[in-house]
Amino acid sequence: MADNVTSLVDSLAAGRSLSADEYERLVTARTPQLADELAGRAREACERVYGDAVFTRALIEISNVCRNDCYYCGIRRSNRDCARYQMDAEQVMACAREGWRAGFRTFVLQGGESSILTDAWLGDLVRDLKASFPGCAVTLSVGERSRDSYRHLREAGADRYLLRHETATPAHYQQLHPAAMSFDTRMECLRNLRELGYAVGTGFMVGSPFQTPARIAADLKFIEHFKPEMCGIGPFVPHHGTPFTNEGAGTVDLTCYLLSLIRLMQPAMLLPATTALEALEPDGRERAIRAGANVVMPNVSPAMLQESYELYDRKPVSKKTAFQKRAELERKLAPLGRRLVVDRGDVAESSPKEDRRG
DSSP: OOHHHHHHHHHHHSSSOOOOHHHHHHHHHHOHHHHHHHHHHHHHHHHHHHHHHHHHEEEEEEEESSSSTTTTTTOOTTTTTSSOOBHHHHHHHHHHHHHHHHHHHEEEEEEEEOOTTTTTHHHHHHHHHHHHHOOOOOEOOOOOOOOOHHHHHHHHOOOOOOOOOOOOOHHHHHHHHHHTSSSSHHHHHHHHHHTTTTTTOOEEEETTTTOOOHHHHHHHHHHHHHOSSSOOOOOOOTTTTTTTTTTTOOOOHHHHHHHHHHHHHTOOBBOOOOHHHHHHTTTTHHHHHHOOOOOEBBBOHHHHHHHHHHHSOOOOOOOOHHHHEEEEEEHHHHHGTTTEESSOOOSOOOOOOOOOOO
């Protein structure tokens, strides 16, 4: 690495902070050699906190009904070709039972934003999951809701909430969303989740339309400041039913590079190897693990519904059971020196080997 780039990486690893301009310099300085160097340092940082453990979450896609019209999303309201569905509570519990038997201890309930997913229905579902699977963690990913809604679901027992910030640049946010959606509202939701005691996950798409190195740097600075417990970043992959159908996809290379930077920034952060990586390259998830990721989220939704929850083209769909998916992941991770653990996978608040620093 050039001396000035080496100095920036050393500063990030030591102080967990850079200026936005310095992050931009690191983004633009990316080379295969630098990416390999960062990946090695990111793996070491992850190992100091978590050892060789990789955590699993059982993803259950409960509904693809959505009131929003985000320009990048395949389940957007205006996509009339989307076959809409809403799982009932027993279907969700059946997926969770299979996942529990296979060794999953966290359930992620993901769905579009709609009036169908009421506070009462979701709250009852969360309570049933917590009662049926003692010690499990329940993560919700059902978009922007009121503070009272978030409070209700937290009191019902929800542990975590995933809500990508999408971009830390207001002008970019408006280029990705219709006028009815607001950057300020997204930020307010994230603040409310944090204040209500959720473990919060956020993130952004790598290579989204109108994204620039400066805007990526703003995302990194936001993550540094907000300190989410989890950060999900994955490559943008266009969907044929959106205004961005002809846009180019993001890359696995840049996504993995940014994962390494985030790992150095916050060694204890939970970083998933997202499904979108696998949509672009068969070994995309393994590459993310080598770059510092330590979470995988196999889809345990009914196979007949997985195709309908098509956020982007080429989304991987599998009819394998939860047991088979877990066994497959174990086989793929073993050569990387990593092992799946039967654990909720909570963020490490502190470690005898690594000071989280903030």
